[in-house]
Amino acid sequence: MPTFVYMTRCDGCGECVDICPSDIMHIDTTVRRAYNLEPSMCWECYSCVKACPHEAIDVRGYADFAPLGHSVRVKRDEEKGVIAWRIKFRNGEKDMDLLAPITTKPWGKHIPQLRDVPAPTNEQRDSQLLYNEPKYIRFDEDGLHTLKSNGLKMVAGVEGF
């Protein structure tokens, strides 16, 4: 579902140009508004949709699996730390609202200080586990480990843990 830009909402700020990992969001040379230069190369990562401060970018579904008339829109609110999706089916009746956290701590305040962490042992180097695993969620023979399955509980707010 490649992205496209509503020209009347876009103010040509260039946020989508900066963030697009495929480098296909560009500024039009006639009207100085953003546009998707090569929709067939779009990864559908939604980075530009989320970064746009004016919600001027939308996605267009391919006609074979998402016929015309549907809508998938997203609003990433970094201040609140949540992402909201609204998926409207083309019959206009099924209208789904979704909301999920994208962070539980203030941005950039809890970056691991890797310099202070002891160097990995040889055994850890040979292991397939990544840094900090299995401290956090991981897969192994017992399935998905979650806070709940490990008997842990998230403390309200972000302080105190």
Added chain:
Amino acid sequence: MVTSNPFAELPSFIPVAVMQGWVVLMAIFVVGGTVLDMIHKGSAKYFFENAKRAKKSAKRRVSGGEKVSMAVQTLASEVLTSAEFAKPRRRVSHLFTMYGFIIFVVTSVILIFSVPTSADQTPALVPLLWHVGAFMLCFGGYWFWFFIRADVSAEGFPWYRLVRADLFIVSLLSTATFGLIWSFVQSAGASGLSRLFFALFAIAATTLFSTVLWSKFAHMFFKPAAAFQKRVIMADESRENLPADYDLTDPQVQAKYPDIPEYMGKTPPKMGLGIKREAPQHY
């Protein structure tokens, strides 16, 4: 220099009627160009169709009084203070350019039409404002041109790369810059140079006002309409299919989305600016 009317010496080689006729012609070009632009791009048609579509998915009816209040709010924030810009420095630059342009154009018209009545009778304030307007326009415009323009700041193109989208800003900046240089060399007494810079000023101004169809000059007319429509879709809750703006402390929201209180607590704190904490300058 800044308190003298640069147009006062023009009648020695340009009839006053020609100067005033030129102003009227430019006004006709702007109006005609805007109408043609609207027809060519179908922008008015798009707006009405879009408004009709939004009305279909509206959850509540917006009253006439509310619409008037929204029009006033649009005028006060988007039109007068350029609030639609997300980046503060772009907003400041736009305010300088916009108000500089308005002051510059209005005082130019006053000065041109006051020439026949004698230059001495022109209040010193008007030429002063003409120069201030031109300086404001140059400040905001060059700031935009060299540093803020998305082509330079996001695309990484050099400042001297010209495309059709630059027609408006280049002709606008040329008009103000050549106007200021013309006024300066005129007051310095260099008549040859003065005529040269006047010619450049006139060419730049004619380009600015006569190319509305190809430039983005008409944005000053359709941008307020777009800003007003954006307010209407929020008020009638159609929101152009965008998700709602949730209050995370609302118990109803927490009941509907239990992940929120479970992972973020019942009163989630403000998380800060996220990716907006720093400008992307790591190319």
